[in-house]
Amino acid sequence: MLNALQAVPKDNYYLFKSCVTCSIYPGIEKSIRYVLDRLEANYTDDPRHSSCTGFGYHAGVVPLKTNLALNARNFSLAACSKDKNIVCTCPTSYGNLKECKEILSRDKALRDDTSGALAKIGKSFDISSGVNHVSEIFLARLDDIKAKAIHDFRGVKAVTHHGCHYSKIFYKDVASGNFERPTVVDDIAKGLGCEVLDYSERSLCCGMGFHYTMLDREYPRTILKRKFASIKKEMPDLIITQCPGCTFNLDYYQETLAEAVGSLDIPVLYFSELAALALGADPYEIGLDMHAVPVEPLLERLGMIGGKR
């Protein structure tokens, strides 16, 4: 259920693209577009916006002032667009844009600096656009998705994993459930017929850790051992994610973690891939063959394999 206080725009989305999503799972972006198109939603795909810089900002290598200036430019582009409601495909963009908006609202000196820099490139300072994550939009329009769905996931036992940058930075803004137990993805999965199982390490981070992914993958491996040991106890058919970085970690590391926690082979789907499949998307057109753990056996079981490689 959508928490009453959370404002989720009904339409007119400024689609904020994610560099991690597009680099590793471009099919996730295609599945988001597929669902928005099927809902006949109005959205703007503006090639001019830059990365939110979040991957570098949280690695600690992009300065705050640069983060603020680039995102003030992104806000300005959204404000001048016919579709002003920023909708992020990645929780780090969601958290980072909200952080920039908050700092720029509160700190006059930083606001003046940033607005001065924008003026020099001929852009106006306007940070009025709201910021949401795509999962919130799908949740708000779940009835439309269900009405148009041609497949359901009855009989599929799933666990969910929400992105830390969705639920733990602006923890009061979680759209369903709370930061300790966010249920945005659970609600979507249940609406599409999945049974959602609980597990004890539900709120544990996936261990992506930004610089760690580039420099020291023992950090994610150690955390994922703990996470997967807990998931394995529940024996789910599927893991449903909300963040591209978490999707990568929960998907790519499974094969080599089997030595430590026993065989896993649990397919991982982003919530938008799940919704696109329910609406009848061709699995190969949304890039499911790019996942590390094969999704095909589950799709075969559900009678959803249809496209050609």
Place this chain on the structure above:
Amino acid sequence: MRIALKKQVIVNSDHRLSHVCGFEKCMQCGRCTASCPAALIYDDYRPRDVMRKLQLGDIDSVMPYLWRCGQCYSCAARCPRNNSVGAGILALREKALATGVAPENIKAVASLIHKNLHQRGETFLPYMLDFIGEFGPRTTMRCRDNGNRRVRLGFDRDDARMQPIPADSMAEIRSLMEMTGYKGDNDA
């Protein structure tokens, strides 16, 4: 022996330390440390101790451990006083890079991210996934052709997106990087 915190020590003017981190409000309850994945792994990193050191104005002893944090913000979500160790860590990381005391491998990541942002307006790009070989033989076999698959899906092979950021936008992005003092190896 007691630790006295009567004298307020101003350690940094960064907004994230002065307004978001909230170290001066920390009551050392330890929920952050109990929630921290990095503290599970490393015996020398405890977010609660980071907050105490900041209260004492002792930034120097925190500096060597800044990149232990994986930026999950479990510390922030569970803090009963709405503090954020993670936000304070980011302010100190920026200081460490600016003063040259950041570790060499972090400087290398800094240079890589700067290059990506400067060339394409994006931080993460497909070429950075050059380590899939370590994920096991099946994953390597299955994913080795993902470069062609992304092209089949309509995406650029080298850029993250379907449509790279246009040249006039890139000029704006580069001048904002320059105006905000974000320098890299590729700035002439």
